[in-house]
Amino acid sequence: GENVEQHPSTLSVQEGDSAVIKCTYSDSASNYFPWYKQELGKGPQLIIDIRSNVGEKKDQRIAVTLNKTAKHFSLHITETQPEDSAVYFCAASTSSGDDKIIFGKGTRLHILP
Amino acid sequence: IAGITQAPTSQILAAGRRMTLRCTQDMRHNAMYWYRQDLGLGLRLIHYSNTAGTTGKGEVPDGYSVSRANTDDFPLTLASAVPSQTSVYFCASSEGAGSNTQYFGPGTRLTVL
Numbered sequence: 001g002e003n004v005e006q007h008p009s010t011l012s013v014q015e016g017d018s019a020v021i022k023c024t025y026s027d028s029a030s031n032y033f034p035w036y037k038q039e040l041g042k043g044p045q046l047i048i049d050i051r052s053n054v055g056e057k058k059d060q061r062i063a064v065t066l067n068k069t070a071k072h073f074s075l076h077i078t079e080t081q082p083e084d085s086a087v088y089f090c091a092a093s094t095s096s097g098d099d100k101i102i103f104g105k106g107t108r109l110h111i112l113p
Numbered sequence: 114i115a116g117i118t119q120a121p122t123s124q125i126l127a128a129g130r131r132m133t134l135r136c137t138q139d140m141r142h143n144a145m146y147w148y149r150q151d152l153g154l155g156l157r158l159i160h161y162s163n164t165a166g167t168t169g170k171g172e173v174p175d176g177y178s179v180s181r182a183n184t185d186d187f188p189l190t191l192a193s194a195v196p197s198q199t200s201v202y203f204c205a206s207s208e209g210a211g212s213n214t215q216y217f218g219p220g221t222r223l224t225v226l
Contacts, residue, residue, distance in 0.1 A: 009153075032213045043117075043203050043217030044156070089155060093213050100146075100171070101215065105155035 002027040004092050006104025014112050019080055021107045023090035024072045030092040033066060033073045034101065038087045047088075048075070077109075085111045115139055117218035119204050125224045126194050134189040134221050136204030142216075143209030145187040146171075147179060149200040150220075156203065162187055163209060194225045 003026040013019045025033075031052035036044035050057045050064045050073065057064050061080075066073040077084055087108050093101035120135045138145065147159040148171075158171030162181040176198060178190045187206075191198055201222050205215040 006155075034214065036217075041220075043205075043219050045217065046214055049214065100158065100161060101213065103156040105153065 002030060002092055002094070002102040004090060004102050004104040006090050006107060008107060009105065010108045010110070012110040012112055013080055015080055015082060017080055019075075019077045019084070019109055021075045021088055021090065021109070022072060023074070023092075023104050024070075025092040025102075026071065027092065027094065028068075028071065029094045032093040032101070033064070034091050034093075035062075035064060035075050036089045036091065036103075038089065038106075040086075044089055080111050082111050082113070085109060117204055117206055117216060119202075119218040119221050121221060122219070123222040123224075125226065126191075128195055128225055129193050132191045132194055132223070134191075134202055134204075134223070136187045136189070136218060137185050138187075138204075138206045138216075138218075139185065140206060140216070141184060142206035143184070144207045145181065146205040146207075146215065147177070147187070147189045148203045148205065149173065149198075150203060151200050159189065159202075194223075196225045199223060199225045 006023045034049035037047045038044040061078045063076045087106045089106050090104040091101045117138045143164045146161045148156040157173050160179040162168045165184045201220050203220045204218040207215045
């Protein structure tokens with residue numbers, strides 16, 4: 001089955017700097033890679049996703065890159081702000097008739113003032 | 114539109130007791146999921162349902178059961194709670210049939226003593 005590894009588990013960056021979170025996956029059939037943000041006391045919320053037919057997707061300060069050959073994908077947050085402090089989860093899924101997705105173990109991002 | 118609601122918000126339960134966690138969505142999504150979230154382990158799938166009337170086992174199904182009598186509701190039952198089931202439980206839903214994007218509820222914090 002699919003296995004998703006996520007690094008680092010904790011990341012501290014100075015406000016205004018960039019943050020990068022990296023994930024690898026094992027199942028070459030995976031073709032959908034969402035990223036979720038979880039704020040304290042809340043459920044995860046989708047912030048960006050990418051499908052296997054593109055290598056990069058950007059939404060304002062957030063971007064995701066995908067390397068299918070190497071089976072890894074990354075989340076990039078530029079010009080970080082205090083509200084970016086949260087736990088971020090990557091995930092991988094295949095379009096196999098159901099929508100089960102496998103999550104990484106999460107990265108706790110701290111934005112330092 | 115409320116999206117996904119979960120009840121209760123939190124619960125303290127004696128070991129051996131039966132407990133049902135409730136989940137309701139108003140988006141007419143076909144697929145629904147139950148996850149548990151434990152520190153350092155990320156989100157792990159307990160059970161899922163691709164459509165009303167069907168259910169399936171996830172990664173950690175033991176000690177839990179689900180039913181899907183209609184589109185909107187997907188209750189999770191612990192027949193005889195044990196301390197290792199202390200966790201935060203999240204319900205999620207998706208349109209289904211390859212849409213992949215999952216929407217999460219606010220979670221239920223369960224403590225089994």
